[in-house]
Amino acid sequence: MKATIQLKIMGCRLNHAEGAFIQGALERIGYCFVTDPATTPDYAIIHTCTITAQAQREAQRLVRGYLRAGVRGVIVSGCAASTDKTHEFEANGAAAVVANSLGEVRHGSNEEANAIADRILYALTHGAVEGEYMPSFASTRASIKIQDGCNFRCAYCIVPDARGEPRSRGVDDILAECDMLLSKGFRELVLTGVNTICWHADGLNLCGLIKRVAADSRVGRIRLGSIEPRTTERELIELMADPSAKLCQTLHYPLQSGSNNILKLMRRHYTREQYCEVVEAALETLPQIGLGSDIITGFPGETEQDFADTVEIVEKFPFSNLHVFPYSERPGTPAATLPHSVPMDVRRNRAKQLIAIGERKRCEFVTNFVGKSVEVLVERVDENGVGRGWTSEYLEVRISGCSSNDVGRLISVVPHEAQADMLYASITSGN
Ligand code: 5AD
Ligand code: SF4
Numbered sequence: 001m002k003a004t005i006q007l008k009i010m011g012c013r014l015n016h017a018e019g020a021f022i023q024g025a026l027e028r029i030g031y032c033f034v035t036d037p038a039t040t041p042d043y044a045i046i047h048t049c050t051i052t053a054q055a056q057r058e059a060q061r062l063v064r065g066y067l068r069a070g071v072r073g074v075i076v077s078g079c080a081a082s083t084d085k086t087h088e089f090e091a092n093g094a095a096a097v098v099a100n101s102l103g104e105v106r107h108g109s110n111e112e113a114n115a116i117a118d119r120i121l122y123a124l125t126h127g128a129v130e131g132e133y134m135p136s137f138a139s140t141r142a143s144i145k146i147q148d149g150c151n152f153r154c155a156y157c158i159v160p161d162a163r164g165e166p167r168s169r170g171v172d173d174i175l176a177e178c179d180m181l182l183s184k185g186f187r188e189l190v191l192t193g194v195n196t197i198c199w200h201a202d203g204l205n206l207c208g209l210i211k212r213v214a215a216d217s218r219v220g221r222i223r224l225g226s227i228e229p230r231t232t233e234r235e236l237i238e239l240m241a242d243p244s245a246k247l248c249q250t251l252h253y254p255l256q257s258g259s260n261n262i263l264k265l266m267r268r269h270y271t272r273e274q275y276c277e278v279v280e281a282a283l284e285t286l287p288q289i290g291l292g293s294d295i296i297t298g299f300p301g302e303t304e305q306d307f308a309d310t311v312e313i314v315e316k317f318p319f320s321n322l323h324v325f326p327y328s329e330r331p332g333t334p335a336a337t338l339p340h341s342v343p344m345d346v347r348r349n350r351a352k353q354l355i356a357i358g359e360r361k362r363c364e365f366v367t368n369f370v371g372k373s374v375e376v377l378v379e380r381v382d383e384n385g386v387g388r389g390w391t392s393e394y395l396e397v398r399i400s401g402c403s404s405n406d407v408g409r410l411i412s413v414v415p416h417e418a419q420a421d422m423l424y425a426s427i428t429s430g431n
Contacts, residue, residue, distance in 0.1 A: 002030035003042035003072070003112070008062060011049025013225050014192045015078060017143030018124055019047050020135035022077070025123035026116065028133035040069045043116060048080035050162050052328035056080045063092045073113035077120050079162035100124040101148075101164045128177055134184060139379035140408045141223075141390075142186040144177050145169070146209065147193030152228065154256075155267045155338070156296060158330035163194050168201040171212060178213055187220035187408045188377050189213060196224060197231040207235050214246040220377055220410050221392065223248045226294070229255075229270045229278065237282045240289070248392045251282055252292035252321065258310035262299050265338065272313060279317050288372075290365075290393030292321030295354055298347025299327045300338035307350050314357055320365040321394065322358030326351045366395055367418045374423070376413060378406045391423075401427035 005026060009019040022045060023033055034041050044066040048059040059080045066074045073095030081089060082101040089097050090106065095113035097106040098120045105121050107114040127145060128134050135142065149166040150159050178189055191210070193199060199206045210222055224247070227233050233253065239245045253275075257263050260271050282289050295310060314322065326347035329336045369391070376389040376397045387402030399413055413425035 002032065004032050004034045004039075005043045005045060005116070006034055006041040006066075007045045007047065009047045010055060010059060011047075011051065011079065013143065013190070014145065014148075014194060015047055015049060017135075017145055017190070017192045018078070020137050020143065021123040021127060022047065022120050023136040024128070024133045025119055027136060029119065031116075033136075040071060042072050043113065044071050044074045045116070045120065046074065046076050046078075048076060048078040050078075050080040050083050050158055050330075052325060053330070054328065060088060060092050063089060063094050067093045073108075073110045073116075075113055075117050075120065077117075077124070079159070083158065083162050098124070101162060128180055134180065137186065140186055140220075140377060141188040141190060141379065142181045143190040143192045144174060144181070145193060146174055146191050147196055147199040150195040150198070152195065153267065153334075155265065155335040156299065156327065156330065156333055158333055159194060161332065166195060166198050168199045171202045171204060171209065174209065175212065178216065178219070182216060182218040185408060187218070187410070188223060189219060189221075190223045190225070192225050195228060197227045197233070197236070205232060205235075207232065207239050210239060210245055210247055214244065219246055220408070221246045221248055223250070223394075224252075226252045226254055226292075229253060229268070229275055233278055234281065237278075237285050241285050248290075248394065249286050249288065250290035250292065250321075250392070250394045251279075252294075253279065253282075254294035255310070255313060256294060256296050257299060257302070257306065258313035259302070259306035260309075262302055262306050265301055266296075266299060266335070272309065276313065276316070283317070288368075288393060290321065290391075290395070291317055291319045292323070292394075293319055294323045294325065296325050296327050297350035297354060298342035298344075300335060300342065301340040302327075302342055302350075311354070311357065314354060314361070318361065318365050318368075319358060320362050322354065322361070324351045324354045324358065362421050363418075366421050366423060369393075369395065369423055370415050370418050373412050373414050374425075375410055376425075377410050378402060378408065381407055395421070395423055397423040397425055399425045399427060 049055040063074045075096045076089045076094045077098035082099045095108045095110040096117035105117045149164045240247045374391040378387040378389045381387045381402045387399040415423035415425040417424040
């Protein structure tokens with residue numbers, strides 16, 4: 001019997017997608033993944049994030065926690081592992097460290113942990129391997145990593161250090177992975193990357209790739225992550241309006257700040273006016289579009305007025321998915337040495353205000369869908385016939401009256417109720 005492993009994934013959608021590959025590759029050679037937090041696994045894998053100092057500290061804390069609980073070894077991978085120049089993870093007791101963006105494994109004395117770490121690096125650098133292993137996704141939705149790295153060099157961001165220069169996977173390679181996933185029954189394909197909109201290969205841009213992926217009749221729909229402002233977002237919005245592209249109607253469009261002074265200091269290459277113009281165009285084309293954004297509060301030099309400018313934009317549009325981060329100094333980034341640092345309690349307080357606004361806006365957005373037809377891809381159905389799935393706008397819906405045959409199907413329903421941010425519908429009530 002092979003050992004048990006608990007996998008802890010931190011950070012973004014891309015990290016979660018990578019986690020599925022790590023799990024698939026290790027399950028294939030006999031490891032059993034356990035999720036129950038009350039049981040101590042033989043090994044723990046932490047796939048880390050380094051976007052903020054807090055995320056990095058949390059990863060170190062998890063290493064110590066697993067060791068106290070009595071695991072045989074902790075293996076650390078991901079962005080915090082790739083930027084850990086002083087080998088702090090080893091100092092905290094990690095058995096092996098996978099600095100995947102450097103293509104490197106730092107081994108220790110535990111042979112089994114070393115072998116697990118090698119396998120993780122293999123999974124992260126090869127993706128799915130036909131006939132060998134598949135990623136382990138929990139529903140009918142699968143992520144495909146089409147791109148890695150970023151060179152936008154926003155002043156606050158450590159990601160270029162953690163993930164390296166931008167690299168795009170080739171079209172044939174991506175289509176082959178899509179084919180594998182579709183033949184296993186996955187119906188929604190999520191195209192992920194660090195800066196997905198920068199994907200280009202074989203003479204195509206992201207919109208061209210989406211059309212190629214959508215051409216397979218087994219594809220139910222295609223979803224995207226974050227899209228950077230001032231790229232080809234307008235072309236993408238047009239594509240969302242074309243049903244043959246099967247593209248979900250969501251735009252996660254990071255604002256970071258609503259103040260032109262701060263945007264400039266952040267080295268973002270757009271103004272608040274340009275940002276608003278695109279969102280207005282998107283709402284004109286697709287009035288129900290699911291809008292998301294990332295915002296950083298308390299960037300160096302952010303005044304009360306700068307923050308008020310951000311609040312104004314957030315209030316102005318029907319955002320349904322806000323990610324708010326108090327600014328965190330990342331060593332080596334240009335912003336880390338900027339003057340006029342904002343006290344941490346002010347950063348946190350501003351974040352709290354925006355999170356509250358974001359929650360209110362999400363509920364308003366969700367309530368708007370009561371009595372309107374939405375399309376849901378059913379991901380699972382429980383023993384009571386209650387199906388669960390997501391709409392194109394990325395809202396969760398529970399549907400009564402489903403059968404297990406509905407899993408993987410796209411169905412139209414009219415929600416009769418919204419509670420908090422969940423919609424409720426029934427197949428029998430006139431749908
Ligand atoms: N501090 C706080 N938030 C950050 N982000 C990136 N770098 C930092 C930082 N140093 C946020 C941005 C980005 C999201 C993924 O993380 O909002 O869009
Ligand atoms: Fe975190 Fe960025 Fe790495 Fe994703 S790419 S895990 S957000 S540091």
